[in-house]
Amino acid sequence: MGFQNQTPRIEILFTGSELLEGRPNTHQNYLCLKLKNAGFSVVRATTLPDDQAALALEIKAWSLRSDALIICGGLGPTFDDLSREAASEALKRPLIYHPEIFKTIKARFSRYRHPIPPGNKKQAYLIEGAQIIDNPRGSAPGQILEISRKNDIPQSLFLLPGPFAEMSPLFEGAILPRLRSLYGQNLFSKHLLLHLSGISESAADEKLSSVVDAFKGKAHFTILGLPAQVEFYASVQGKTAQEAKTKMRKLKAAILKKVGPFVFGEGEETLESALGRALLKAKKTLAVAESCTAGGLAARITSVPGSSDYFKGGLISYSNDIKRDFLGVEPKTLSRFGAVSPECAIEMAEGVRQKMKSSVGISITGIAGPGGGSAKKPVGLVYVGLAGLTQKPFSRRLHLLGERETVRKRAVSWALHFCLKEVMGER
Amino acid sequence: MGFQNQTPRIEILFTGSELLEGRPNTHQNYLCLKLKNAGFSVVRATTLPDDQAALALEIKAWSLRSDALIICGGLGPTFDDLSREAASEALKRPLIYHPEIFKTIKARFSRYRHPIPPGNKKQAYLIEGAQIIDNPRGSAPGQILEISRKNDIPQSLFLLPGPFAEMSPLFEGAILPRLRSLYGQNLFSKHLLLHLSGISESAADEKLSSVVDAFKGKAHFTILGLPAQVEFYASVQGKTAQEAKTKMRKLKAAILKKVGPFVFGEGEETLESALGRALLKAKKTLAVAESCTAGGLAARITSVPGSSDYFKGGLISYSNDIKRDFLGVEPKTLSRFGAVSPECAIEMAEGVRQKMKSSVGISITGIAGPGGGSAKKPVGLVYVGLAGLTQKPFSRRLHLLGERETVRKRAVSWALHFCLKEVMGER
Numbered sequence: 001m002g003f004q005n006q007t008p009r010i011e012i013l014f015t016g017s018e019l020l021e022g023r024p025n026t027h028q029n030y031l032c033l034k035l036k037n038a039g040f041s042v043v044r045a046t047t048l049p050d051d052q053a054a055l056a057l058e059i060k061a062w063s064l065r066s067d068a069l070i071i072c073g074g075l076g077p078t079f080d081d082l083s084r085e086a087a088s089e090a091l092k093r094p095l096i097y098h099p100e101i102f103k104t105i106k107a108r109f110s111r112y113r114h115p116i117p118p119g120n121k122k123q124a125y126l127i128e129g130a131q132i133i134d135n136p137r138g139s140a141p142g143q144i145l146e147i148s149r150k151n152d153i154p155q156s157l158f159l160l161p162g163p164f165a166e167m168s169p170l171f172e173g174a175i176l177p178r179l180r181s182l183y184g185q186n187l188f189s190k191h192l193l194l195h196l197s198g199i200s201e202s203a204a205d206e207k208l209s210s211v212v213d214a215f216k217g218k219a220h221f222t223i224l225g226l227p228a229q230v231e232f233y234a235s236v237q238g239k240t241a242q243e244a245k246t247k248m249r250k251l252k253a254a255i256l257k258k259v260g261p262f263v264f265g266e267g268e269e270t271l272e273s274a275l276g277r278a279l280l281k282a283k284k285t286l287a288v289a290e291s292c293t294a295g296g297l298a299a300r301i302t303s304v305p306g307s308s309d310y311f312k313g314g315l316i317s318y319s320n321d322i323k324r325d326f327l328g329v330e331p332k333t334l335s336r337f338g339a340v341s342p343e344c345a346i347e348m349a350e351g352v353r354q355k356m357k358s359s360v361g362i363s364i365t366g367i368a369g370p371g372g373g374s375a376k377k378p379v380g381l382v383y384v385g386l387a388g389l390t391q392k393p394f395s396r397r398l399h400l401l402g403e404r405e406t407v408r409k410r411a412v413s414w415a416l417h418f419c420l421k422e423v424m425g426e427r
Numbered sequence: 428m429g430f431q432n433q434t435p436r437i438e439i440l441f442t443g444s445e446l447l448e449g450r451p452n453t454h455q456n457y458l459c460l461k462l463k464n465a466g467f468s469v470v471r472a473t474t475l476p477d478d479q480a481a482l483a484l485e486i487k488a489w490s491l492r493s494d495a496l497i498i499c500g501g502l503g504p505t506f507d508d509l510s511r512e513a514a515s516e517a518l519k520r521p522l523i524y525h526p527e528i529f530k531t532i533k534a535r536f537s538r539y540r541h542p543i544p545p546g547n548k549k550q551a552y553l554i555e556g557a558q559i560i561d562n563p564r565g566s567a568p569g570q571i572l573e574i575s576r577k578n579d580i581p582q583s584l585f586l587l588p589g590p591f592a593e594m595s596p597l598f599e600g601a602i603l604p605r606l607r608s609l610y611g612q613n614l615f616s617k618h619l620l621l622h623l624s625g626i627s628e629s630a631a632d633e634k635l636s637s638v639v640d641a642f643k644g645k646a647h648f649t650i651l652g653l654p655a656q657v658e659f660y661a662s663v664q665g666k667t668a669q670e671a672k673t674k675m676r677k678l679k680a681a682i683l684k685k686v687g688p689f690v691f692g693e694g695e696e697t698l699e700s701a702l703g704r705a706l707l708k709a710k711k712t713l714a715v716a717e718s719c720t721a722g723g724l725a726a727r728i729t730s731v732p733g734s735s736d737y738f739k740g741g742l743i744s745y746s747n748d749i750k751r752d753f754l755g756v757e758p759k760t761l762s763r764f765g766a767v768s769p770e771c772a773i774e775m776a777e778g779v780r781q782k783m784k785s786s787v788g789i790s791i792t793g794i795a796g797p798g799g800g801s802a803k804k805p806v807g808l809v810y811v812g813l814a815g816l817t818q819k820p821f822s823r824r825l826h827l828l829g830e831r832e833t834v835r836k837r838a839v840s841w842a843l844h845f846c847l848k849e850v851m852g853e854r
Binding site: 016017018019020021022023024025026028029030032033036041042043044045046047048049050051054076077078079080114117118119120137138165222224288290293294295296297298299301302303305306307308311312313314315316317318319321322326355356357369370371404405408 | 446447448449450451452453455456457459460463468469470471472473474475476478481627628629630632633636639647648649650651652658660715717720721722723724725726728729730732733734735738739740741742743744745746748749753782783784796797798826828829830831832833835
């Protein structure tokens, strides 16, 4: 197992019977991607039910074959939360009660004016020798246990809570830095995550193929198609930080030469955060009018903290009456062209802009399905209207594939893309 | 391992380095769900890189602990397709070349006018004793190997190709029927998935603990906390269909005695679909006014196909002007109590109900964070208003835990819960 200058063998163990009953395991993608981005590689990912004996056996097997183990889930207060107990059993280290942790948990509950359920006392137990990782977003703290090995670098075990909103900040704030300090000293890597919109995955793949070929063996690439967006990931490694940096600079220049006009952001950027910054910079405010997406666009825009600085509000006009009464859409537009038409999209965008006194108005009207389609206006036909950015309001037509929820998500992404493009001018 | 009248222990093994580098493993959800629906349970899902030694070790370990193993991937023609080789090594059974399989592969390539690459010859090898499963959608056939065990039912190994479009028809057409015939004859199971709202996971856990204890060893339980919802899953088995049915009837009665008032649905039901049906039944229509959730409530309501039959529209009032101009909230309500107050929530709900001419109005106003909180009105404080269901509109106060998006999701679930409860009357 000695691996001077080699990458450590990292395993991930998920516990949760629901994960073996058909629930998607999004944590696995997230953790594998983050670890890969940091230059680590995962040698095994295992999902087990909430079964202490099975968990303990797996932890024991890990301790005989690999270096680091990240356990996700099983730290909750209920009967089927068994990770602490299983790790204690496998490693023959007792669980120790820490009154100060219980105090923190109690304080958390009282802050939110909830009585503390008896099961939560379990969460104040740490495996002997483990350090606590504070979890400000939940009652279950994480745990880090380092086990020294003779003539070798230490083994490390990490216990993380299951809910994503609790797990991810603990992973990024405590686990990843600890893995780096334990195993990462001789490893320098640079990563680049680019977000593209307005281009399909296969078109982006084709445009980038010469770059991928030219850097074969010298860089690692992943391309991922999302609803109306593409993510392109690249990483390089070097013997020094400077070497990795220089390699990445060259690679990034080559990538941007091919797909630069489609790139709207890097790293944690999203279409909605990019649009928010662009609106603030242009000193513009926004209002939206939604039919088929019914709040999905507004919900995404306002997922950005501070969005109230530029977002004024929105109108969900699920019926024609509301399009007419609240947005001022002409009855004859509705009767002649229908609610799903460029004309209606334009009147909705301009209407909400005027009524809500914003500088920009976006509208979405379309047929999300499964019902409501016709030969002339099939399911997936969506119009996006934009007002306040060009001399005259205009609309864009989309033919979107997929189920109801996919059509709605894609429509929202395209609307954000169209608006961002106009606010930024030519990118 | 003898398990007469017990469910077989089924494991799934995925091979593919990309699955450990952040690519979502949708096969796992699919296979687990299909197996669960067929009454089987998966006791382990493992993902390994394209590494023959690691795969062979895992297959060996499976053969010592479980009954069936489904391997997905690693049947392709390239250097990193190693499932056949690993199974052969682990089970000490040679790979046998089958010229008739190679003929089929060659015919397939000539049909598409492609020359046959040399690597595809690998795909004509079967593990000694294995049966072929034809794969009309790809060049790699699947394999089924049955291993008899003394005094016990056989062990079975299944090799499936990696691409979903090839894997899923082979799984449904050949694997599932074989699993049924091997293990399913004496197996009858009944499943129950209950959805609860208005109760926390730990409170539900406490209320149900006596049922879980009473049925220990006779039923399988899982409890899962979601934002403002709880899922409780139970399964029982019997020697006859009738026995399983009777067991489940007793179990369900015991569960409903404890948590019946919190159960809003079974199986595929969601809060929004339950609310939709209740509104249709009560011949009521709905409109919403949202501040902090900004369209999230409307988007969830309209995720139900056909929701336009009862949902009229909504107003996203992210600024006070819009609360006043579009909803008729009194300026003095805003100045005296603030936008996050029971008074404002009530006026928003009643305002949107009147303006959009619906029978019911729901409003949400609160502080989603991370900014905007104060000692008196902390992040997570949310008011839900309801109009049109009781003699006078009323509001409910929530103190929600979590990050911005979690607070928003929880607020939406609680609003749906409050409304559903009122529309249905006492449940």
